Amino acid sequence: VGLALVAQAAGKLYFGSATDNPELNDAPYVALLGDTMEFNQITPGNSMKWGATEPSRGTFTFTKGDAIVKFAQDNGQLLRGHNCVWHRQLPSWVSSGNFDNATLQSIVQTHCSTLVGHYKGQIWDVVNEPFNDDGTWRASIFYNTTGPSFVNVALQAARAADPNAKLYINDYNIEGTCAKSAAMANLVKSLKAQDVPIDGVGIQAHLIVGQVPSTMQENIEQFTALGVEVAITELDIRMTLPVTDALLQQQKKDYQTVIAACKAVSGCVGVTVWDYTDKYSWIPSVYPTQGAALPWDANLTKKPAYDGIVAGF
Ligand code: XIL
DSSP: OOHHHHHHHTTOSEEEEEEOGGGGGOHHHHHHHTOTTTOSEEEESSTTSHHHHOSBTTBOOOHHHHHHHHHHHHHTOEEEEEEEEOSSSOOHHHHTOOOOHHHHHHHHHHHHHHHHHHSTTOEEEEEEOOBOTTSSBOOOHHHHHHTTHHHHHHHHHHHHHOTTSEEEEEESSOSSSSHHHHHHHHHHHHHHHTTOOOOEEEEOOEEETTOOOTTHHHHHHHHHTTTOEEEEEEEEEEEESSOOHHHHHHHHHHHHHHHHHHHTOTTEEEEEESSSBGGGOSHHHHSTTEEOOSSBOTTSOBOHHHHHHHHHO
């Protein structure tokens, strides 16, 4: 077995993992990352973000992103570009630029068209995390300056740069039905009504052991009913440390629940874990008492969560 094999047998396009450039020097890690029975899709965890790709205005640096793309291509893996427009990991020339509306729209247009034009033929998280948890727009530099228009500009620029790219909006805390997932559904409706290109909703799924929302399947269905596809884009299920057998067993169930929700909806096309091993998880750096969120432990040994994923498909 392998996770990509079981995902494809269930009719999904892919099972994938995020990765990052420094990790590509870790030979045992790389051997597993490039195993297409486990992963037939890769997402760069950092190297295509704005700060990494346009550190000063009009100067684009693709070296790190290109290395991840080459890895994926060498192994015949799909790639999700991540991301064009996000309020974090911005270069200071954007975050403190004090641009007027027209100028910032043109900056977003240039950034997205250059990025998506360079990495043609991919799936793209074009807009990342536009909403607050209560479903209102996040007061980012983009929203504060352009209103919702930055979303339209980014999506239209991406479509013009690569008509074949799949264009997503991606967010967290939209796993179950809630105010934020309703806001996402309303945005998709509104974009479609305006003829703005939108192909998919990305559900990040940074979840907590024992707290997977029970409405995940109906929530995925509410998105696909709008005529877009869905992907689980950044799955990890963290626990409060230390690891116990009981927590690992609950985590296994939780992974199975998430995968089963995606499996049940044909428009849910794939699942990506936010790296595959606890060795490289982002969780401990952000939530210091938590971790062990991924299906392989820090020694690259499979955890019960791995079997939960297989069982879910
Ligand atoms: C994270 C990376 O994994 C970290 O290495 C980085 O320090 C911060 O960003 N939502 C997203 C991802 O869309 O881009 C974030 O990635 C995790 C949360």
